[in-house]
Amino acid sequence: MRAADIASDITEVLVTEEQIHAKLDEIAAHVAEDYRDKDLLLVGVLKGAVMVMADFSRALPAVVPMDWMAVSSYGAGTRSSGVVQIRKDLDADLTGRHVLIVEDIIDSGLTLSWLLENFASRGAASVEVFALLRKPDAAKVEVPCRYIGFDIPNEFVIGYGLDYAEKYRNLRDVAILAPHVYA
Ligand code: XMP
Ligand code: MG
Numbered sequence: 001m002r003a004a005d006i007a008s009d010i011t012e013v014l015v016t017e018e019q020i021h022a023k024l025d026e027i028a029a030h031v032a033e034d035y036r037d038k039d040l041l042l043v044g045v046l047k048g049a050v051m052v053m054a055d056f057s058r059a060l061p062a063v064v065p066m067d068w069m070a071v072s073s074y075g076a077g078t079r080s081s082g083v084v085q086i087r088k089d090l091d092a093d094l095t096g097r098h099v100l101i102v103e104d105i106i107d108s109g110l111t112l113s114w115l116l117e118n119f120a121s122r123g124a125a126s127v128e129v130f131a132l133l134r135k136p137d138a139a140k141v142e143v144p145c146r147y148i149g150f151d152i153p154n155e156f157v158i159g160y161g162l163d164y165a166e167k168y169r170n171l172r173d174v175a176i177l178a179p180h181v182y183a
Helices: 001-011 018-034 052-061 110-120
Strands: 009-017 039-046 065-074 085-088 100-108 126-134 145-151 173-178
Touching: 001 009, 009 145, 018 052, 018 126, 018 145, 039 052, 039 110, 052 100, 065 110, 100 110, 110 126
Parallel strands: 039 065, 039 100, 100 126, 126 145
Antiparallel strands: 009 173, 065 085
């Protein structure tokens, strides 16, 4: 857990903590405006969205309920399998709710498109997506995403909730993982 270990594991910092927080404030203002007459339910996708949910929900000006879902499509590798498994389902009943899915990253888009279909079948009044990061060059399916933090290059990234084999989630910035780590 020495700092020097982390420096040699990344090739570039892509988004700093300061940039993330400024962007979350901006998006929170939009969301507050868009949902001013609606009861909003935030749904975080575990585990990657933990940091973005914590900071984004506190950037909102009002009390807002949140729920969590755990899905898995990656295992220990760096590529999406496209096979989504529910590891923990929602506690909330979505019937009639205005849901905003809070995601760390849209990579291939396979996980979110699966989630959107799944939520639609549960009778939500509306389902929108906020993803902190998106890799436009990695898209295999288009995902309608209302709020986006940053478009980033098609590289495997870590930090601010994002992991490689459960490591690096607690880094404050988002950085590109050095290929030697997973080669
Ligand atoms: P898809 O490809 O289905 O992505 O859009 C699904 C989930 O995979 C994780 N993911 C990543 N995790 N660095 C990570 O640490 C990445 O570059 C990366 N790309 C995808 C993430 O949890 C996403 O929700
Ligand atoms: Mg995720």
